[in-house]
Amino acid sequence: MAPTSILFYKDVGHSQEGAQEVVSLFGDKGVFDGPKPVRLLERLITLANLKEDSIVLDFFSGSATTAHAVMKKNAEKAKHSRFIMVQLPEEVSDKKKDQGYKNICEIGKERIRRAGAKIKADSPLTTQHLDTGFRVLKLDSSNMKEVFYSPKETAQQDLFALVDNVKDDRTSEDLLFQVMLELGATLDSKIEESEVDGKTIFNVADGYLVACFDQEVSDEVVTAIAKMQPTYAVLRDTSLVDDATATNFEQIFKTYAPNTTTKIL
Structure with missing residues (x-):
């Protein structure tokens, strides 16, 4: 699908909406600054015309909005698309560390857990087989001497x-x-x-x-x-x-x- 040159906030949301989505998941805690709204990522996924088993790769995962959007699309369209989120373990502010998150990766992982649980809770009848599981891997040196x-x-x-x-x-x-x-x-x-x-x-x-x-x-x-x-x-x-x-x-x-x-x- 050919995208228009401008994505209007009435269609894809805005930064305040993205922040509100994170707050709603984490219980009135501003754990991440400047998250993208889920509707924006959903729009980009629609433009990409994902197939049944597509893989969506986000090299700058942040709070993992992309993973949230993929799971939401899977629930709505009964698809089985997967996601790969890549994020450097950037440290967060002392305030966010006090909330229990030492780096951005920890925030992203927790958001995927909570978003998956919320999607299932919101539509229990249609998400019985929705896969919201994910595997966490970290780059390291070789295991061998x-x-x-x-x-x-x-x-x-x-x-x-x-x-x-x-x-x-x-x-x-x-x-x-x-x-x-x-x-x-x-x-x-x-x-x-x-x-x-x-x-x-x-x-x-x-x-x-x-x-x-x-x-x-x-x-x-x-x-x-x-x-x-x-x-x-x-x-x-x-x-x-x-x-x-x-x-x-x-x-x-x-x-x-x-x-x-x-x-x-």
């Missing part, structure tokens, strides 16, 4: 201090998302968790990727992963409980999942 990328530069006397390739402060979820990126799984893929022998197994995209990053993984866990016959199976280099399990690892996959590609971090 330098030795993982440049083993030739590591001296022999340093090897005992580098038994594990993974940085000490990284979680299993950190490793999972790194592996998802490396192996081509989209970051919005469905992730299911299960437990075998006390260890957490992640199943991404219905068996595209299965991973376990816990320590002391036994033959039972390895066998359970192999029986799922994933496209990719990933474990940590230090995961296997003993040498016998490490020796059996390849044979277990040859027996139960010969077409699975295995990867060790």
Whole structure:
């Protein structure tokens, strides 16, 4: 749809309307300065003529008005468009910190939660299947120590201090998302968790990727992963409980999942 050269406030709202919308969501608190009105973003979305499963990307998310507008449009038009909000973690004023938000990202996340809940509360009969969930990811350095990328530069006397390739402060979820990126799984893929022998197994995209990053993984866990016959199976280099399990690892996959590609971090 060709846009007109001027967007009148009677059609798309104004800055005061945007501020009032935020206040109504946060309970009479001015947590964000200069938010765009939802009607403006709805108009831009209409001009873009979104398809059933379009993705709307906002590199300057701010208070996440764009996400609010996408969810509202989905509710009104029964669509399944998705959003990607990108925002630097800019610090907010001391007054806003006192309200519990240390940076703009925190405000945006809370607005999406509250806006989604309000959209569902306003139209409970037509929004039963409306997906207002979202996943929060932060950019960081690699999860792996330098030795993982440049083993030739590591001296022999340093090897005992580098038994594990993974940085000490990284979680299993950190490793999972790194592996998802490396192996081509989209970051919005469905992730299911299960437990075998006390260890957490992640199943991404219905068996595209299965991973376990816990320590002391036994033959039972390895066998359970192999029986799922994933496209990719990933474990940590230090995961296997003993040498016998490490020796059996390849044979277990040859027996139960010969077409699975295995990867060790």
